[in-house]
Amino acid sequence: MATTAPVEQIEAGEQLFRDLIARDSRIEPRDWMPEAYRKSLTRQISQHAHSEIIGMQPEANWITRAPSLKRKAILMAKVQDEAGHGLYLYSAAETLGTPRDKMTEDLIAGKARYSSIFNYPVPTWADIGAIGWLVDGAAICNQVPLCRASYGPYGRAMVRVCKEESFHQRQGFEILLELANGTPAQREMAQDAVNRWYAPSLMMFGPPDDDSPNSKQSMAWNIKRFSNDELRARFVGMMVEQVKALGLTLPDAEVRFDEETQKWEHGPLDWNEFAEVLAGRGPCNAQRMERRREAHEEGAWVREAAAAYADKQAAARAASVKAV
């Protein structure tokens, strides 16, 4: 590995790395890369993977209570997609040298982070609509530029993820649309869910640019292509239009298009709350972690049985080869 390679080799590798970034080309797993690049990507990709995995929980909770067979099937397909996204991303992170089992361990031990959005409660069916529309919507906004991330495996994983995401947002939008056109109580439920998920979904883009120390480096490495605030503004603009089609409103009296900067502006966000949730003190952090741990423990016998079966089969094959 790079750490034990002779000096000339590192220098050549470093030169190639710089050239590749300057040309906006891609870095592949066996290329030399700065330790900080490797570390930062490992953190970002594994956090992203953890978010997909934890993100299954709030929605999986609603599968049995989804209002129709069709909605159950759709929700199951979505949750299964999120599991897939987690696996694509763990694969990408593994190419940087950290085994998947280690990442799982870190998550279960509470040493790893995941998106703070999944620590909010999901009390009604309309929340499932709002999650699809706003949370998956924000995720798409964030992920589309990541398809061009300088690290090849990450970009490739994001391409696959983005292809699958668009149905997630549309199914959420459709749930809200149906509720918004339903009884007054259903309509109120839809509006209430949008009211609760709006600000947290804006905070998914991360802290404001002047308070986001890693962003600059990440952009210099061509991992991030747009700043947090840029992406957030773009997202707000899209939601302003879409919410009209729903016949609902955004809970933000300060949303406006700034003619001068040609950017969408939104009202203030509660960054203290963001920090609290990120620090593990959100409304559902403990519950999500406990459920993840339980699921891991409950699945232990399956993993053991599969490994035992594989060993037996391999032993039987080895014996039959000898016999021949």
Added chain:
Amino acid sequence: MTGGSTTGDDGATAPSTGLQEKRQGWPLWEVFVRSSRGLSHVHAGSLHAPDADMAVRNARDLYTRRNEGVSLWVVPSSSIITSDPDAKEQFFESPQGKDYRHATYYTKSEGVKHL
């Protein structure tokens, strides 16, 4: 340690033999999907599975949830032999400067039909 994957299809590790270790992480498999008859299997990504049968089943669930394939290959990542990635330049040097291997090199025939 950095090799052997997939989505990072650029670095296989040396082939290993023998029974797999106990749950020291399931082995890694590379997945290839044939999207329809008449096309070749194309690398889709990788996954972990305890054995080949499970790898095929997991590959179906992970890479063909939307009719993306009519056939799957799974290959132990450790079986993939890769060109030495540290010697990229030299290894692929030979075709460079040999433009005459491409049809576009032959410009005199421009305008002549069916050529």
